[in-house]
Amino acid sequence: MAASVVEGGEDAFRKMFKFYKRRDPPPDFRDVADFRDYCNSLFTCLSRTSLNHEDAAQVGLKPIRDWRAFSLQGHPGFLFISNPFLRGSQAFWVRQCLKTYPQKPNVCNLDMHMSPSETQDIWDKSAYLLRQPKTLLEKLRWVTLGYHYNWGSKTYSADHHTAFPSELHALAFRITAACGFPGFSSEAAILNYYRSDSSLGIHVDESELDHSQPLLSLSFGQSAIFLLGGPHRQDPPTAMFMHSGDVMVMSGPSRLTYHAVPRILPAPLECASFLEPSGSASVLPDGSAVEPVTEEDWAVCSRYIQNSRVNVTVRQVLGLGQSFPETTPSSVFQSEKLPANGYRDGAAGGDNGKRKRSGSDSNPDKT
Numbered sequence: 001m002a003a004s005v006v007e008g009g010e011d012a013f014r015k016m017f018k019f020y021k022r023r024d025p026p027p028d029f030r031d032v033a034d035f036r037d038y039c040n041s042l043f044t045c046l047s048r049t050s051l052n053h054e055d056a057a058q059v060g061l062k063p064i065r066d067w068r069a070f071s072l073q074g075h076p077g078f079l080f081i082s083n084p085f086l087r088g089s090q091a092f093w094v095r096q097c098l099k100t101y102p103q104k105p106n107v108c109n110l111d112m113h114m115s116p117s118e119t120q121d122i123w124d125k126s127a128y129l130l131r132q133p134k135t136l137l138e139k140l141r142w143v144t145l146g147y148h149y150n151w152g153s154k155t156y157s158a159d160h161h162t163a164f165p166s167e168l169h170a171l172a173f174r175i176t177a178a179c180g181f182p183g184f185s186s187e188a189a190i191l192n193y194y195r196s197d198s199s200l201g202i203h204v205d206e207s208e209l210d211h212s213q214p215l216l217s218l219s220f221g222q223s224a225i226f227l228l229g230g231p232h233r234q235d236p237p238t239a240m241f242m243h244s245g246d247v248m249v250m251s252g253p254s255r256l257t258y259h260a261v262p263r264i265l266p267a268p269l270e271c272a273s274f275l276e277p278s279g280s281a282s283v284l285p286d287g288s289a290v291e292p293v294t295e296e297d298w299a300v301c302s303r304y305i306q307n308s309r310v311n312v313t314v315r316q317v318l319g320l321g322q323s324f325p326e327t328t329p330s331s332v333f334q335s336e337k338l339p340a341n342g343y344r345d346g347a348a349g350g351d352n353g354k355r356k357r358s359g360s361d362s363n364p365d366k367t
């Protein structure tokens with residue numbers, strides 16, 4: 001990597017973002033950490049007794065003793081779990097992200113410029129068409145669950161809330177408990193749908209009112225380069241690959257650090273093969289949240305995921321006993337001015353709205 005990319009200074013994050021986003025010539029990926037290659041996993045930081053085998057299997061996770069978890073020097077509170085999913089169970093989560101979570105009453109980017117009847121059955125309207133360009137599914141950029149994030153005012157509010165999916169809460173609760181955060185309450189999620197030319201600008205997730213609980217991130221489908229910076233915009237970031245099934249836990253000081261996704265990359269063959277459904281319901285334990293994915297559904301999911309990535313971040317918004325502040329008339333006014341989409345540059349999708357979060361610097365994609 002060019003020396004200028006790793007230097008400190010005000011633009012270190014932006015420089016690295018642009019370095020990895022560059023198409024021509026493509027960047028050198030040798031300095032990107034790939035946790036698949038690392039062997040010194042951190043067993044000690046996982047709370048083994050907090051998650052038994054059966055509870056893990058019910059949400060599609062391996063027993064904790066088989067998880068490969070890593071912390072990163074210089075990023076306290078950050079934990080990377082290299083694909084803790086049981087072979088075959090990622091397919092269920094992919095189907096949930098594509099078929100179930102975009103359904104009403106959840107909110108997605110398409111609702112910003114289409115009527116409720118047009119966005120009613122994204123899956124049914126897209127599934128049989130997926131060979132043709134630009135189905136609704138392919139135009140999907142984000143979905144929000146639970147407390148629906150307001151992209152205009154950058155807030156959550158009590159009056160824009162729908163039920164959080166119980167199986168996704170079960171997954172988030174069990175992973176966070178295993179990482180030493182018992183009692184995590186999944187109150188909001190943002191699902192990001194990336195095409196091969198999408199990126200996500202530099203931001204901090206600070207709209208949640210309680211930052212003592214971690215932010216959990218789950219990735220499926222194609223791989224990505226993830227840049228993890230520090231609490232200050234000028235802190236030079238660490239670049240790492242995120243492959244399908246990988247999980248990140250951002251807690252403590254790393255809960256409020258700058259991060260970004262400059263690039264989506266084809267998944268290595270081995271990661272793509274983990275995605276395939278197991279094809280047998282018999283491996284699922286009793287009471288499992290993970291259901292078998294039908295061949296018909298998988299045909300659509302696998303075609304979609306061949307050049308797309310889905311990331312799910314699960315957030316606790318409120319601390320114990322905390323409530324939302326009263327809404328002032330001015331913030332109500334602001335929240336009505338919703339952008340058409342989130343914070344990615346989605347070059348191919350024609351959705352060019354950006355989300356600038358947390359009063360951070362201007363979006364790097366603009367420069």
Ligand SMILES: O=C(O)CCC(=O)C(=O)O
Binds near residue numbers: 200226242311313
């Ligand atoms: O796609 C990712 O890995 C990151 C997503 C993210 O940072 C967010 O949704 O806030």
Ligand SMILES: [Fe+2]
Binds near residue numbers: 259
């Ligand atoms: Fe984020």
